[in-house]
Amino acid sequence: MNFYQQDLTYKSYIQKLDDIKSKYSNIINLFSIGKSVLDREIYAISIGNVSNTTLMVGATHAQEWITSLVLLKFIEDICYYINNKDCAYGTDISKRLNNKGLIIIPMLNPDGVEIAVNGPSSAGYLKDDIIKLMKKDNRSWQANAHGVDLNHNFNAGYDISKKNEILNGITSPCPRQYGGETYHSEPEVMSLVNFCQNNFISMAFSFHSQGEEIFYEYGDKTPLVSKYIANILANMCFYEVSKQKGLASHAGFKDWFIETYERPAFTIEIGKGENPLPLIQLDDIYYRLRKALFTIISL
Template identity: 50%
Template structure:
């Protein structure tokens, strides 16, 4: 009997709602592993879920940015679909994942920035002892919150062109904690960043996908010599999803997770910008985005 509540897919993923959903999935599908990869600044667990052979995995991670919580819902939606297919030995988009999962598993981190998502959904009051700090930053900037609770943009905090990115930040007038685009005092200064770095060092991740919103775009390059395989994978994903392939403009992309992953491991890494509109994309956009990306996510899972 399938007892999973559908309402996770019809309202934004507050942290409690999210954790309840992960517990449900673990109980419903015993072959799913649920574990914490670290804690946020405010001590919230950063959860990962895995399925299949962990000797080699594909990583899918979302909600690096607070307003982009729809990526969390999308990844959980896809994970649940995979779980049903595995249990029923059925196909998704004509593909049986059971065989490929026995060779290469899937690793999900649906919410990299739980404190940020809480601020986005519940306001500064959710920031505990950081509430006055968050309120103060919000008063000095009109921009909506994308950072972690310390005002560090996690996708500027990775050790990939950090100094170049810092110069770009300063030119843009960002010199300290901010709702977005401040990279922190040094690379990997934030526990949410370190949790992802440790995850990458501990597991044999063949490909990494960082989900963001919005723009219906796929980014796949970093540095002078990005892995050639990444270009062809991106081309295929672009063809199947209709999302636009974006070449690096050489200047602006530094410090992001996919940048770090490509440079550090010399393996394909991607940023997938889901949906179109203004962040936060409404939860009612979920089903259209999911339908549009489902086959691409199957391809990501088997390649």
Template identity: 30%
Template sequence: MSIIVNPKQVYSYTKMMEDILLLTEAYPFLHKEVIGHSVEKRKIVAVKIGTGKKSIMLNGAHHAREWLTTALLMDMLEYYCHRHENEQEIRDIFSKISLWFVPMVNPDGVTLVQEGADSFPQKESLMEMNQGSSDFNGWKANIRGVDLNRQYPMDWDSIDDRIQKPASAMFKGSHPLTEPESMSLYLFALEHKFDAVACYHSSGEEIFWQYKLTGDLYHSAKKIVEQLAELTGYQLIDPGPNPSGGGFTDWFIMVQKRPSFTIEIAPYVGPVPVPLEYYDKIWQENKEVGITLAKACLQG
């Protein structure tokens, strides 16, 4: 079967939706559902491989400029589909685990970064939030200028809020879960009670994993994250005694009481999209992450 996903391109919302349709047609064992909509009514889509009672979720592109995480997750999904067809061990794993992909949490923001403000009726307000610049390459927020990964209800009040207004990055919103994108992922996680989650971000080749972890949860998460660190070569980050909170991983760990990992792909490149020239390296480091998590959850 020919390859569907080409991750070595400016990977757009439109391309993702086309590829999801083609993948679900090519691999009938996949299950697709719309878990919500963005501010501009773009679909937030989840795709599942596997039928097991235990479940894992991988998500990407909370932040608009980090769209390469979407390409990575789509590539990973297709790779696991090929292996499901050809390897009995992988079929056995996916008979016991359901692996959910949410490749693009922030489709409006990704579209803004890739296509610019001309694609949106609120061009003037977007330019104002972007300090008058028409270059949106550094944009992290959703289309309303809210940082989706500062929206989750865990220590939200303590997040540094010096910005205090919609902006290209860092504004946490007026309350937790004001944005439809973060609310969609929040409700999806509450519904499925995942055994583990990996949230893909960029950049820095780091893994965040121990937001206020203690006791048995600390030890079980540490065992898994050490496997991920060995697999990827990424550095494990200690957030210190007073981490900022508000992120999906922070909320999931503290409320769902299950391991969650924020994986920062690529060498640090600053406040811009990760260049495509890094993709081959990123792929080799991350292609087995979903399988590694699945095996760890089954062993646990």
């Protein structure tokens, strides 16, 4: 069965990464930026100039693993063009990426994706803890294997985020929206933070799957150009440009990146409906987003 037509598992993900690497070893580099709670590797793929890059991150939220598939499709799409020597567009992409490279982390939260797809039995020694924390079925699991929501664990308005959680009755590990005991407590978050600190990333994009909208703001550090970029991308995909509210307003990756580096960062919500979005939507979602993704690498 086609990889893109079946539920994503860590095993099938690793196989796909290996396939891409062996097919396009002349174009991409595959490496790990760190490990998850359950010791799974957090992989990144780089193309082009690694000293100045755009960063794309998928599957921060476990049940939004369709974002990993979208990013893998995009990598294969880029490689296909670059590998085709007769294709002027491929040569153009190659030139742009040699000027400013691209790093994609398709799955920041591999343990969470495994829990969302294969259930608590995939969580090894934490299986019983996960069963206790699980409220509905496993498919709506959003957090990592500690029951911490990674997009509530970054050091940007963390105290405000924590107060909001408590006001909403979220005070301990659970399937979604618990930000942990302290900011950067989770290995997945620390891996990404360290990676950003050790590399020059000019712009960052975090992919989620709920709302068909783009968020670009975080406080007064938001660069002026961000609104302009968000509008261009939103017009291409027929998405909205939105302002975050409520529990999602602080402590996310985009927020931290903007506050720390004063460079543009965006959250792109690529679909609508109940998560996990049905795989049958993948092709439509990808083709609606494709032009914007290729535009991002020419920014």
